[in-house]
Amino acid sequence: MHWIHLTDEEQLRQIVVKSGVKPQVIFKHSTRCSISSVAFQRLQKAQQPDGIDFYYLDLLAHRPLSNKVSEVFRVHHESPQVLVIRDGKCIYDESHLAISMMDIVESANVA
Numbered sequence: 001m002h003w004i005h006l007t008d009e010e011q012l013r014q015i016v017v018k019s020g021v022k023p024q025v026i027f028k029h030s031t032r033c034s035i036s037s038v039a040f041q042r043l044q045k046a047q048q049p050d051g052i053d054f055y056y057l058d059l060l061a062h063r064p065l066s067n068k069v070s071e072v073f074r075v076h077h078e079s080p081q082v083l084v085i086r087d088g089k090c091i092y093d094e095s096h097l098a099i100s101m102m103d104i105v106e107s108a109n110v111a
Helices: 009-016 034-045 063-072 101-108
Strands: 026-031 053-058 083-084 089-095
Touching: 009 026, 009 053, 009 063, 026 034, 026 063, 053 063, 083 101, 089 101
Parallel strands: 026 053
Antiparallel strands: 026 083, 083 089
């Protein structure tokens, strides 16, 4: 799994732009939460699909950015949380143990 570390608002703006070309996924991870660690490991073990960029946001290290993600994509903050962004909008939002690569791929509509 190749993760792009999401650490600043400029990257967030680029995610919006790039989502017009291909889906972008943001995984918001709390490094102190065991459920978040389980969800992260499940994604780590899955085959990364072609045609999607995956961003990792350590919300403890970047809490203001995590809040900005919630604001920009109009989603309630949860942890762990995965967002699929397409055409500048969040088209899929899931949290906790309901996070799965299969659902991400299906919602992103890529093979």
